[in-house]
Amino acid sequence: MKFLVLGALFAVAYAKHEEYIGWKSYYVGVSTDDQVKALAPLVAEYELDFISHPTLSREGLVLVKPHYQAAFIQDAEAAGISYRIHADDVKSALDYDDQLIAAQKRTTVARNGGRQLPYDNYQELDVIDDYLDYIGEKYPDVATVVSPAKSFEGHPIKYVKISTTNFTDDSKPVIFIDGGIHAREWISPPTVTWAIHKLVENITESDLLDRFDWILLPVVNPDGYKFSHTNNRFWRKTRSTNSNPLSQICPGVDGNRNYDFVWNTVGASINPCTEIYAGPSAFSEIETRVVRDILHENLARTALYLTMHSFGSMILYPWGHDGSLSQNALGLHTVGVAMANAIHSKALPNFPNYVVGNSALVINYYIAGSSEDYAHYIGVPLSYTYELPGFSSTGNGFHLDPRYIDQVVRETWEGIVVGARRAGDLFTNLNV
Ligand SMILES: *[C@@H]1O[C@H](CO)[C@@H](O)[C@H](O)[C@H]1NC(C)=O
């Protein structure tokens, strides 16, 4: 009997990540505008999936399917685009990641007396949801859990409102942080739950509680997040289907192309089978509508919006759709640099420095319908996308080694602290 059970477990282990057999990932470097221009058509032609976008000074990382690898390499060489192998066998790199996650789980569960915490490992959706409920029950005076809607597949979309005045003091600026819109970016939700921890359970910056009201939404896209755990590690989109026949074969919308600002005009697709499908219409997704409604509900006093993505070690600000500067560009840049410096002061030496700049210009890639642009467009003065630190460059695994999650959440918190304080100063000045 025992052997049978073991056999079944192995069968499951072997079946994992099989869809990525033969896939490879490459570091890709572009150093001229001509190379940037040459790369763009290859993305569609070879269905390239960028896990991290290259900047002119830093390599990106791209997933390439088996049948496109030879042609991709040939075209890259012809255009002078540099490339080198990152994972020669993506499936085994993912298997290795799973071992690291299992080992991390053994360590943390032992350390926490059997409890799993949402910021000490890459966790299933239940662990994150349970943590939010726990916070709401244990700290009812400051934390309120809100579940305004269910996802396409029926999972509650949950966020926490944190306030010493129950959101009744209109003079307080609001800070809104979301994560997990892109399902596979697993380092994102832990940075948001760590912020909850630091505002409720382990308060070392009490001014942040007194001065601000907080809204923290760790997993905008629970369906996709769950699917990236159970089925397809590189799942990025939501899981919705619509009346487009292709959407039955290729479910899901790219949430960060679904916002109603210059929707579907650039860096997005109307083809449901692409990773950047903008959806049948702006705000077609309940998940993005939840974020929209939070933004509008508190718009008059929302000073800072952060949306957590990975990876790339970047802090990016509007306008991402055309690379132009907003009227508030100076504030956006100054506060962005202050956040990056704060992170840098706590970063590990082997992590790349944060790059701060205009979304489109830093990654040479214009996108329409992002939450960062939308929030700024409707009036949030400071709106940023964080591209958190990513993969380990040491070989074997694919994603950031889970032992670095603790480091990333702590250093990211330093950025949030400085961003909040600077936003508070700005907001107060605007209203005198
Ligand atoms: C906060 O306000 C809401 C109504 O907006 C109310 O239902 C809730 O009980 C209040 N919570 C506390 C802790 O006062």
Ligand SMILES: *[C@@H]1O[C@H](CO)[C@@H](O)[C@H](O)[C@H]1NC(C)=O
């Ligand atoms: C709070 O955080 C500080 C700094 O990391 C740590 O030294 C302390 O043990 C923590 N306290 C609790 C109750 O977790």
Ligand SMILES: [Zn+2]
């Ligand atoms: Zn993302």
